[in-house]
Every structure is written in structure tokens, then in C-alpha cells.
Amino acid sequence: MAIFNHRFSLWALLALPAIAMLSGYGRGSVEAMDLLHPSGEMSARLMIIAIAISPLISVLGPRKWLQWMAARRRALGVAAFAYAVLHLVFYIIDMGNVADMVAEALAPGIWTGWAAFILMMVPAILSNDRSMRALKAQWKRLQRLVYPAAVLTLLHWIWVHNNLGPALVHFIPLALIVALRAFKSFPHAKQGA
């Protein structure tokens, strides 16, 4: 059936964890607080994967699987933002009132989450053909907001639990790939190659 094309399958796959979280919440087997962890982690992981694709192509050279991923980078970025929205919804339900949210908004582990969310929102909203055509060179520049958003996500993850481990496990591989790409683009590295 035409509806079961590749694009539909990718979206269905990306939506599966959200469906599991929402159905668990709907059945009452988990609370909103418990779902902050999987929704935040899923958002950060998708963001890291989307960012890693270009530097991986630079480091490893063109590979079929990387080209496949590159063609789907916008979907991965939008899905990362969708999980951030879900994460925020669970946060709002868990907090239960605006006054408590405002009271903790300036805590290091919280403002970094809000700032990452706002920065992610711009590229996510503009991730469509119409915006791409309308904004031309500006579009690429706006997509780069995902880099400061990633740094803020790293800080959010570290500060929200005062724990370096899980955040670094996710972000060190990305930092290594980005550093390798930078190293490869140095003139002396090219001469040595």
C-alpha cells in the first residue's frame, strides 16, 4: 500500500518510544515524573545523531548508510524537537502549576533546558522545503542554532542531576567526531594523508 512508504515507516519508527511512553502514562502504570528521563534522553540522542551525520561523512568518507542518514537528517532533528516537546509536557504535568515552574526557572539545571528548547525550536520549525526555499543561505545559518542547543543540553543533563557520567557518555563520542573532522580539515593533516 502506498501509505506504507519509506517516509511513513521512518516516522512510525521514530514515534514508537513516544507511543510507549504515552500509553504507559494513559494506563497509569507510570507517572509524568518517570517519563522525564526517557523523553529527555530520546530527544538528546536524536539531536546527537542528527548533528553527527555530517562530521561522520567528512571523517569516514561517503558511505551508503551515512548518505541514507543524511537524507533523513531533517526528520531526525524534527523528531528530537518533538521529544523535547513531550519532555516539556511531562515536566508541566509533573510540576502542576506555573508558580513552581517560575520559581525554579533560573536554577542551572532548568534554565539550560529552556534555553536548549528555544534554540531547537527555530531549526525545527524551519525544517521544511518552503522555509528552505524562502530563506536560502540564511536557512543554513539558522540550522546551526542546533550547536549551541547541544551545548546547553549537555549542561542541562549534567546540572539537572549533578552528575557528569550519563551526559558525557553521550556527548564525548560526538565531540570526538567533530574534533576529528576539524583535524582532517587542517592543511598539515591533508598533506600527511
Ligand code: HEM
Ligand atoms: C523545555 C525546558 C526543559 C525543562 C523544564 C526540563 C526539565 C528537566 C527535568 C526537571 C529533568 C530531571 C528529570 C528527572 O528528575 O529525572 C530533566 C532531565 C533531562 N532533560 Fe530536560 N528539560 C527541558 C528541556 C530539555 C531539552 C530541550 C532536552 C534535550 C534536547 C532535555 C534533555 C534532558 C535529559 C537528557 C535529561 C536527563 C534524563 C535523565 O537521565 O534523567 N531537556 N529535564
